[in-house]
Amino acid sequence: MYIPLFESTMSIPGYRSSDTAEFALEFGGARAAVVASDVPDGFGVDDSVRCSPADVPADALAEPVELVGLDGLAGVSAMRIEVDYDPTGLPPGASPTDVAVAVETDGGWETLDSTVDLAETTVTAVLNERPPGSTIVAVYDDGEH
Template sequence: MAIPGYDSGDVAEYTLDRAGARAEVVAGVVPDAFGLDRSARDPTATALADSIELVGLEELRAVEAFRIELVYDPSALPPGASPTDVAIAVDDGDGWTRLESTVDLEETTVSATLGDRPPGTTIVAVYAGGDAGEE
């Protein structure tokens, strides 16, 4: 995983292997407290994996780029759903917001690259087909 346009030496990388989650950050200040953890909250009904918490997100300063990658379970897709209809969703406090995402069918991962921090701390891979992707 790499953030296009950034030197790898400028990118802080975090993984939560047991949950299949990765994050990369380019920021002026990345605190030691930043990282990934399993979320204690239930994910949205359209979730294709467990939800993840971005720990210490509010302490990031001068964020230039933020990339999230999550493994998802393709067998959890509804019958007839396209395997490309997967996205990362963030709980922004008012509900789940889908991020523009890219699916890697071979690796069964979904990723999103942002120019700032995400609008919330809880993230999950969701089925994004039709109207079922947001709650």
């Protein structure tokens, strides 16, 4: 069982906080928590240096951030990715719940099954594996991604 680097305040449903390592990027408003057999020291959340402004999805509701150290992450039981978003960026008439976490893959941006917290203006994806990419952003999800 993984021994956490520090106590987590971001829970993953079905897991004890003592089994969870949490990493946050305050400026970017993104947080990641993971339960895994091996979490490298370099794992965390950082500003996205890989994503040029031209590559950011047009429907982005936040600045992209980077999950770093994914290559060394092994034995993932659960991962929770939470991103703050700006609801004023939603198109007119859009539902405030049509927001998702998107990850950049070789084939473009892929939205993940996500849950929106309207009060906190955050969107969260919970995975049972590593995400298919490392650059993440909150996007307006009209179901066409």
